[in-house]
Amino acid sequence: MEENADQLIVYIVDDDDSVRTALARLMRAAGLEPRPYAESERFLAEIRDIANAVILLDLTMPRQSGTDILIKLRERQIGVPVIAVSARDDDDTRKNARELGARLFLHKPADNQALLDAIQWVIGNTATS
Numbered sequence: 356m357e358e359n360a361d362q363l364i365v366y367i368v369d370d371d372d373s374v375r376t377a378l379a380r381l382m383r384a385a386g387l388e389p390r391p392y393a394e395s396e397r398f399l400a401e402i403r404d405i406a407n408a409v410i411l412l413d414l415t416m417p418r419q420s421g422t423d424i425l426i427k428l429r430e431r432q433i434g435v436p437v438i439a440v441s442a443r444d445d446d447d448t449r450k451n452a453r454e455l456g457a458r459l460f461l462h463k464p465a466d467n468q469a470l471l472d473a474i475q476w477v478i479g480n481t482a483t484s
Contacts, residue, residue: 363408365382366390372393395418403433411438429456436478444462459476
């Protein structure tokens with residue numbers, strides 16, 4: 356797939372079909388390019404370190420959790436900013452996600468505007484850091 360250098364890519368990693376579909380629609384409506392993934396293995400095989408991207412990562416998935424993915428991204432030195440999302444919202448979950456490199460944590464289900472604002476915030480802070 357050819358990359359449009361101006362269009363922000365949003366990798367959506369979530370095992371829930373309805374969540375992936377809804378998030379992909381939201382991203383397209385906002386002028387962003389969604390790349391949805393149901394399986395973490397396929398996502399990890401295809402992710403590259405590119406400047407115009409952000410990852411929306413569900414922390415609670417079967418087989419390979421979002422935490423496992425964060426560890427693998429760190430090991431591979433993939434610097435794409437990550438917004439972690441989870442229905443589990445407790446201090447340990449948020450702290451663990453931040454320690455493993457997530458820039459933000461959002462509780463599921465996240466408000467659409469909050470999600471879009473978080474993406475813009477993460478991208479803006481990546482560009483200046």
